[in-house]
Amino acid sequence: MRLDEECALSNESLANLLKEERRFAPPAELAASANVTADAYAQASEDRLAFWAEQARRLSWAVEPTETLDWSNPPFAKWFADGKLNVAYNCVDRHVEAGNGDRVAIHFEGEPGDSRAITYAQLKDEVSRAANALQELGVAKGDRVAVYLPMIPEAVVSMLACARIGAAHSVVFGGFSADAVASRIQDADAKVVITADGGYRRGKPSALKPAIDEALTKVDGVEKVLVVRRTGEEVAWTEGRDVWWHELVDAQSAEHTPEAHDAEQPLFILYTSGTTGKPKGILHTSGGYLTQASYTHHAVFDLKPETDVYWCTADIGWVTGHSYIVYGPLSNGATQVIYEGTPDTPHQGRFWEIVQKYGVTILYTAPTAIRTFMKWGDDIPARYDLSSLRVLGSVGEPINPEAWVWYREHIGAGRTPIVDTWWQTETGAMMISPLPGVTETKPGSAQRALPGIAATVVDDEAREVPNGSGGYLVLTEPWPSMLRTIWGDDQRYIDTYWSRFEGRYFAGDGAKKDEDGDIWLLGRVDDVMLVSGHNISTTEVESALVGHPAVAESAVVGATDATTGQAIVAFVILRGSATDSADLVAELRNHVGRTLGPIAKPKQINVVSELPKTRSGKIMRRLLRDIAEGREVGDTTTLADSSVMNLIQSQQTTTG
Numbered sequence: 001m002r003l004d005e006e007c008a009l010s011n012e013s014l015a016n017l018l019k020e021e022r023r024f025a026p027p028a029e030l031a032a033s034a035n036v037t038a039d040a041y042a043q044a045s046e047d048r049l050a051f052w053a054e055q056a057r058r059l060s061w062a063v064e065p066t067e068t069l070d071w072s073n074p075p076f077a078k079w080f081a082d083g084k085l086n087v088a089y090n091c092v093d094r095h096v097e098a099g100n101g102d103r104v105a106i107h108f109e110g111e112p113g114d115s116r117a118i119t120y121a122q123l124k125d126e127v128s129r130a131a132n133a134l135q136e137l138g139v140a141k142g143d144r145v146a147v148y149l150p151m152i153p154e155a156v157v158s159m160l161a162c163a164r165i166g167a168a169h170s171v172v173f174g175g176f177s178a179d180a181v182a183s184r185i186q187d188a189d190a191k192v193v194i195t196a197d198g199g200y201r202r203g204k205p206s207a208l209k210p211a212i213d214e215a216l217t218k219v220d221g222v223e224k225v226l227v228v229r230r231t232g233e234e235v236a237w238t239e240g241r242d243v244w245w246h247e248l249v250d251a252q253s254a255e256h257t258p259e260a261h262d263a264e265q266p267l268f269i270l271y272t273s274g275t276t277g278k279p280k281g282i283l284h285t286s287g288g289y290l291t292q293a294s295y296t297h298h299a300v301f302d303l304k305p306e307t308d309v310y311w312c313t314a315d316i317g318w319v320t321g322h323s324y325i326v327y328g329p330l331s332n333g334a335t336q337v338i339y340e341g342t343p344d345t346p347h348q349g350r351f352w353e354i355v356q357k358y359g360v361t362i363l364y365t366a367p368t369a370i371r372t373f374m375k376w377g378d379d380i381p382a383r384y385d386l387s388s389l390r391v392l393g394s395v396g397e398p399i400n401p402e403a404w405v406w407y408r409e410h411i412g413a414g415r416t417p418i419v420d421t422w423w424q425t426e427t428g429a430m431m432i433s434p435l436p437g438v439t440e441t442k443p444g445s446a447q448r449a450l451p452g453i454a455a456t457v458v459d460d461e462a463r464e465v466p467n468g469s470g471g472y473l474v475l476t477e478p479w480p481s482m483l484r485t486i487w488g489d490d491q492r493y494i495d496t497y498w499s500r501f502e503g504r505y506f507a508g509d510g511a512k513k514d515e516d517g518d519i520w521l522l523g524r525v526d527d528v529m530l531v532s533g534h535n536i537s538t539t540e541v542e543s544a545l546v547g548h549p550a551v552a553e554s555a556v557v558g559a560t561d562a563t564t565g566q567a568i569v570a571f572v573i574l575r576g577s578a579t580d581s582a583d584l585v586a587e588l589r590n591h592v593g594r595t596l597g598p599i600a601k602p603k604q605i606n607v608v609s610e611l612p613k614t615r616s617g618k619i620m621r622r623l624l625r626d627i628a629e630g631r632e633v634g635d636t637t638t639l640a641d642s643s644v645m646n647l648i649q650s651q652q653t654t655t656g
């Protein structure tokens with residue numbers, strides 16, 4: 001896999017990117033009172049470990065760590081290893097003890113319009129009750145608990161209750177199918193599942209529990225299912241296994257003593273797609289993770305907990321929800337909005353109505369959402385009072401300069417800094433981002449590694465590229481919130497991240513340094529597609545397609561899409577017995593949706609009679625991407641049979 005081949009596409013858009021010459025200085029007022037100033041870079045580069053040791057002191061430790069980093073057995077890191085802390089205590093109790101119990105922690109906005117304000121004191125009681133309830137269900141320190149919930153406060157409470165008792169949570173996105181949930185429950189060997197009857201999605205109740213019921217016919221080991229009543233819809237019930245949240249949790253004591261856990265106690269597992277199909281269980285631990293989630297939230301959003309109202313629109317099922325809805329904001333004592341539903345329910349101004357209603361000051365969302373808002377029209381946000389906003393964030397994929405500038409103009413009134421934050425499930429917290437009171441921002445660039453983080457761009461031979469050149473993004477020093485391993489598969493952890501370049505973490509993203517040395521992200525260099533900010537592997541979709549009796553072979557590519565970043569385009573060869581029809585194509589799309597979840601449904605499926613392969617049998621997705629994006633097909637000289645491309649082109653269908 002050569003970069004020039006894999007990144008051919010990205011490099012085209014890069015040429016445009018680097019023509020981007022607009023610059024935006026930080027607002028003077030923000031710069032004057034910013035939480036973090038330019039000194040932080042100097043301080044961190046002088047002594048990186050001392051810098052992180054100081055950030056760790058932002059937390060409350062039961063036993064203060066004396067050791068910062070143990071890197072004696074790379075790539076297996078230990079941070080603050082001799083320290084002890086309770087993550088939930090840091091996110092909840094200590095704010096109450098500091099006299100801020102009456103501060104709202106969560107303004108919950110349900111999709112149907114119901115709302116709840118939960119103070120830190122109330123959150124402490126609820127987390128304590130849930131911790132007691134989990135213990136009553138037999139969950140002990142070191143166990144795993146799967147969480148499959150809509151975006152409701154109980155999701156936050158469940159995660160914190162696990163953290164409190166030292167059980168690792170494995171949150172599975174509510175949009176995933178029963179099969180996807182089953183494989184994740186099995187891999188993590190979860191003892192208890194927390195779910196709900198359903199949640200609200202596009203104006204209707206959307207059931208969740210049936211997927212758990214189905215998943216649990218396929219896996220063993222789950223002893224109890226704790227069920228939140230959200231929609232009130234009827235659910236199937238397994239006596240002896242299923243327990244209502246409102247019956248069990250509400251009856252518990254609101255007193256629960258938080259035990260101090262080791263800094264390296266597993267905090268959560270979160271699954272991310274891998275190129276070989278089987279999802280990777282990314283393991284994060286406690287002290288280092290919380291240090292960096294907390295510090296970056298404080299630094300990059302300039303959070304002032306007394307006055308800011310923060311809103312991250314991500315789902316809790318993704319890492320953004322973990323680090324920037326739960327652990328970062330709550331460890332900092334923030335007041336935040338949590339919204340259950342979709343941005344167009346009941347109307348396309350819903351997000352802006354929420355910003356206006358709660359006086360949101362910091363908004364963190366994804367480029368795919370921004371592009372959708374652009375498509376819906378400038379007049380929609382213009383109807384609302386968005387003047388409370390002071391910092392805007394972006395995450396999930398490269399943000400194109402057009403969307404960046406639109407975000408700043410139409411949401412930020414041409415005034416607010418935009419922080420384009422690059423990071424990954426694996427990095428646990430932000431790694432590359434502007435600082436809103438320091439950085440002169442450039443539309444489309446995440447710019448510079450945060451203080452204490454070491455990132456660079458290297459070529460195929462691991463040589464650092466000069467300014468103005470592109471290559472692979474690598475991280476050159478361990479960082480506190482780094483993944484510790486892939487759950488149950490240390491070798492895969494080494495192979496995936498630490499083998500491509502000796503001693504460096506391979507992020508899998510292409511990147512370029514501009515003339516100032518600022519970093520521009522170019523997307524994935526491997527075969528993982530990024531659809532609406534979510535990583536979906538081509539192999540996973542291909543295996544799902546081939547899992548259908550009508551399909552013999554398939555190849556899947558991500559084609560550039562104006563709205564979702566990339567759209568999934570599939571090429572399938574049917575089995576002899578099957579015939580091409582619109583019905584079959586619809587059935588295949590639904591089949592993928594059922595197998596992997598709706599987000600993985602191909603936008604387009606082309607039935608073809610051949611696939612382009614190298615002599616060694618490797619599918620040349622690059623050529624299929626050319627077709628999917630309507631471009632002239634590139635170099636076909638390494639194909640086993642070069643006439644195949646003409647054949648495929650003549651067979652292109654447009655079924656969407």
Ligand code: WT7
Binds near residue numbers: 320396397423
């Ligand atoms: C991949 C990680 C980080 C939480 C959400 C996604 C892409 C993420 C940016 C950004 C360019 C970005 C990368 C990365 N990505 N943020 N600001 N600019 N690309 O987490 O599912 O683990 O995906 O998302 O390709 O490797 P994830």
